[in-house]
Amino acid sequence: MTDTPIADMPDAPRRSLSARLSDWYFAETPNPAKRVQFSRPLTPWIFLLPQLAIVVIFFYWPSVQAVTSSFYIEDPFGFGSTFVGFENYTDAVTNSQYASTAWFTALFCVVVTALSLGLGLLLAVKADKVIRGAETYKTLLISVYAIAPPVAGLIGMMFFDMHMGPFTKLFAAFGYDLRVGIDYWDTAFALTVIAVWKQIPYNFIFFLSGLQSVPVSVREAALIDARSGWRRFKDIILPLLAPTAFFLLVINITYTMFDTFSIIDVIVKDKPANNPMTLVYKVYLDGFKGNDIGGSSAQSVILMIVVAALTVVQFRFLERRVHYG
Amino acid sequence: MYKFATASAMIALTATSALAQSATEISWWHGMGGRNGEVINEISQMFNDQTDTCNLTPVSRGTYEEALSSGIAAFRSGEHPNILQVFDAGAATIIAAQGATIAAEELILAAGEEFNREDFIPGVRGFYADSEGKFIGMPFNSSAPIMYYNTEAFEAAGVEPPKTWEEFEEIAPAIVEAGYLPLTASQLTWMMVENFKSRNNQEFATNNNGYDGVDGTEILVNDENTVMMFEKLKEWADAGYFGFYGAGWADNLKPFEEGQSAMWIGSSGSFGGLQKSASAPFSADFMPYWGSIEGAGTQSFIGGAALFAMAGKPSEENECTAQFFTFLTSPEVQVYWHKNTGYVPITEAAYEMAKSEGYYEEQPVAEVGIKQLQLPAGEWTAGYRMGFYPQIRSVMEREFNRIFSNEVSVQDAFDIIQQESNDLLQRFARTAG
Numbered sequence: 001m002t003d004t005p006i007a008d009m010p011d012a013p014r015r016s017l018s019a020r021l022s023d024w025y026f027a028e029t030p031n032p033a034k035r036v037q038f039s040r041p042l043t044p045w046i047f048l049l050p051q052l053a054i055v056v057i058f059f060y061w062p063s064v065q066a067v068t069s070s071f072y073i074e075d076p077f078g079f080g081s082t083f084v085g086f087e088n089y090t091d092a093v094t095n096s097q098y099a100s101t102a103w104f105t106a107l108f109c110v111v112v113t114a115l116s117l118g119l120g121l122l123l124a125v126k127a128d129k130v131i132r133g134a135e136t137y138k139t140l141l142i143s144v145y146a147i148a149p150p151v152a153g154l155i156g157m158m159f160f161d162m163h164m165g166p167f168t169k170l171f172a173a174f175g176y177d178l179r180v181g182i183d184y185w186d187t188a189f190a191l192t193v194i195a196v197w198k199q200i201p202y203n204f205i206f207f208l209s210g211l212q213s214v215p216v217s218v219r220e221a222a223l224i225d226a227r228s229g230w231r232r233f234k235d236i237i238l239p240l241l242a243p244t245a246f247f248l249l250v251i252n253i254t255y256t257m258f259d260t261f262s263i264i265d266v267i268v269k270d271k272p273a274n275n276p277m278t279l280v281y282k283v284y285l286d287g288f289k290g291n292d293i294g295g296s297s298a299q300s301v302i303l304m305i306v307v308a309a310l311t312v313v314q315f316r317f318l319e320r321r322v323h324y325g
Numbered sequence: 326m327y328k329f330a331t332a333s334a335m336i337a338l339t340a341t342s343a344l345a346q347s348a349t350e351i352s353w354w355h356g357m358g359g360r361n362g363e364v365i366n367e368i369s370q371m372f373n374d375q376t377d378t379c380n381l382t383p384v385s386r387g388t389y390e391e392a393l394s395s396g397i398a399a400f401r402s403g404e405h406p407n408i409l410q411v412f413d414a415g416a417a418t419i420i421a422a423q424g425a426t427i428a429a430e431e432l433i434l435a436a437g438e439e440f441n442r443e444d445f446i447p448g449v450r451g452f453y454a455d456s457e458g459k460f461i462g463m464p465f466n467s468s469a470p471i472m473y474y475n476t477e478a479f480e481a482a483g484v485e486p487p488k489t490w491e492e493f494e495e496i497a498p499a500i501v502e503a504g505y506l507p508l509t510a511s512q513l514t515w516m517m518v519e520n521f522k523s524r525n526n527q528e529f530a531t532n533n534n535g536y537d538g539v540d541g542t543e544i545l546v547n548d549e550n551t552v553m554m555f556e557k558l559k560e561w562a563d564a565g566y567f568g569f570y571g572a573g574w575a576d577n578l579k580p581f582e583e584g585q586s587a588m589w590i591g592s593s594g595s596f597g598g599l600q601k602s603a604s605a606p607f608s609a610d611f612m613p614y615w616g617s618i619e620g621a622g623t624q625s626f627i628g629g630a631a632l633f634a635m636a637g638k639p640s641e642e643n644e645c646t647a648q649f650f651t652f653l654t655s656p657e658v659q660v661y662w663h664k665n666t667g668y669v670p671i672t673e674a675a676y677e678m679a680k681s682e683g684y685y686e687e688q689p690v691a692e693v694g695i696k697q698l699q700l701p702a703g704e705w706t707a708g709y710r711m712g713f714y715p716q717i718r719s720v721m722e723r724e725f726n727r728i729f730s731n732e733v734s735v736q737d738a739f740d741i742i743q744q745e746s747n748d749l750l751q752r753f754a755r756t757a758g
Contacts, residue, residue: 073752073755073756074756075421075422075756075757076397076418076422076756077397077400077401077419077422077424077425078400078401079422079423079424079425079757080756080757081756082755082756084755091752097723162570162571162576163570163576163579163580163583179571179730181570181571181572181573181576182569182570182571182726182729182730183730184730268572269572269573269574269575269576270388270390271571271572271573271719271722272572272719272722272723273571273572273719273722273723273725273726274722274723274724274726274727274730274732275726285716285719286716288390288391288394289390289394289715289716289719290713290715290716290719291393291394291397291415291418291713291715292713292716292752294756295752
């Protein structure tokens with residue numbers, strides 16, 4: 001195992017955050033074994049209340065409402081509703097467009113996550129090695145993060161505009177007629193480029209700070225063991241970056257599924273036609289533009305289940321492979 | 326001390342009298358921005374200036390769709406405005422929800438104001454009314470799809486603007502010859518389906534175009550004529566006579582603004598904007614129809630939006646709403662709105678006033694929309710009423726993109742539209758349960 005040299009380092013066995021916190025907290029306490037207890041059982045609940053209220057009002061309550069209305073076909077104004085059991089669900093999943101939207105969402109998640117993680121890591125590794133003007137490089141790379149998604153979408157839209165976009169003209173110079181907004185895959189391409197571009201800085205910041213927290217002593221020790229830069233990166237740096245990468249994986253998938261909403265909205269100019277969209281965008285279209293509350297609720301419940309399943313998978317299976325040091 | 330007491334008594338008196346005189350507050354949510362939004366504010370100010378008893382506050386809620394959704398959400402939580410602007414495609418949704426609105430006609434009559442259906446120009450009367458002709462919504466910003474044309478392009482080609490699509494086919498090669506793209510059109514759902522139906526007097530849906538009830542209403546779009554219209558459009562697109570730039574309004578308008586296309590089918594309400602943005606001199610005429618279809622050449626449906634008085638408000642507020650509706654239909658206000666936005670005047674009196682002021686001699690294009698709405702009516706030109714219609718439009722937009730990127734034949738596309746729309750209509754009928 002390549003772990004061995006690390007374990008020998010004097011500062012290597014880093015303790016968990018909670019352990020270190022409790023060390024710090026109990027350092028002055030005469031009797032470290034004694035736990036702080038509230039004298040009244042109600043007091044901790046009072047402290048918890050604001051947070052609980054927020055979670056209940058903004059998360060559980062709407063969720064329960066979504067689940068309830070997913071079993072009804074409802075008049076938007078709330079006058080009449082028909083109980084239809086699971087019909088909204090079967091209607092949603094058997095709808096041809098729903099299937100294609102789901103496939104696109106999955107594909108979009110994989111491609112955007114892979115590209116933005118990969119490029120973010122590549123840029124971070126390279127920026128980490130820059131000595132002269134390092135701050136300028138970093139600032140330039142990070143600054144994109146300050147752009148709000150709708151603005152990113154707008155910038156993208158100008159680049160891909162079918163009448164005067166520079167990218168459209170660039171493709172035309174190579175003899176390809178780029179038709180973003182009309183051709184399904186052309187629009188998918190534009191969405192991917194914008195979504196990745198928007199997300200790279202975020203990944204870059206985290207990877208860079210992850211890289212900078214790798215102790216110099218570890219790097220120097222590794223330099224003795226392996227001459228190949230790639231092997232040092234693969235065996236030493238990458239495992240140490242794994243917690244960061246895992247965190248970013250979760251964040252990037254969430255980003256692609258939910259936060260690309262405004263980019264899509266801007267690019268399809270709120271008329272999706274035959275253009276690709278994500279499941280979240282379809283929930284919005286059916287619920288807010290179509291006023292089909294039951295159908296839209298069923299779709300959002302399906303989405304909740306998918307996200308819950310995905311989170312479980314990530315934490316149960318992927319996290320086991322991650323070492324937090 | 327005495328002075329102080331007098332002063333405070335005075336203040337108290339003024340305060341109470343101000344309170345007694347304080348106007349009834351009413352609110353109006355709309356979906357208009359830009360210049361149109363400003364004109365709405367101006368009209369509201371004009372209304373507030375001429376009354377002591379009411380105070381109207383207009384609030385922009387984004388786009389038409391957003392205005393409708395936020396109105397619905399607000400209604401469900403009892404926070405709705407007095408007046409909600411609802412666009413043509415959303416009309417079925419709000420009209421089907423009986424109890425959400427008070428019929429404009431009843432509201433106005435109950436407030437003791439005058440109301441006469443015949444005051445309105447014919448093309449406007451039916452769309453937001455029930456099957457008996459009672460006004461549910463108050464027509465407000467009304468537009469018609471018309472054909473704008475680049476006069477330079479037609480001079481260069483040496484041809485006349487077409488009245489029918491047959492004439493268009495004849496002159497298109499000459500326009501191509503002159504170096505122009507003959508035709509672009511925004512929002513094909515509105516132009517080439519809905520108003521293909523109205524201009525050519527074609528049945529659009531069963532149940533009297535949907536007016537007679539939601540149960541069993543079926544859309545009729547995979548018929549021979551509608552399919553023919555789109556087969557022609559596809560043929561023209563392939564021959565370079567027609568440019569299709571997706572579902573976005575502005576993308577299809579741009580070639581006309583830049584003087585590249587010779588004709589653009591757009592809204593009569595676009596006139597104000599085009600005067601600023603068009604790079605070539607232009608004029609306008611009626612939207613073409615098919616000479617080959619018997620009885621074609623009828624008036625078009627009104628587009629745009631209407632105002633709905635929401636239910637569940639105190640009677641003094643409803644009276645203010647009624648007063649505002651009456652104010653809004655007065656010729657002066659209509660003409661002001663017409664001139665500043667390009668939407669058509671909705672009453673005969675307003676139209677006469679604009680005429681007598683000589684407005685159309687200065688701006689003949691401004692008259693095209695209202696003239697088209699006054700063409701002879703046909704059996705199917707009053708309007709259409711279909712629930713979940715915004716989604717039906719989305720289905721159409723999706724299939725149109727597929728037609729023009731050669732992914733589906735026109736007939737198959739319309740079979741799919743027919744099927745999916747009818748599923749949606751059936752679903753909508755069940756929401757009323």
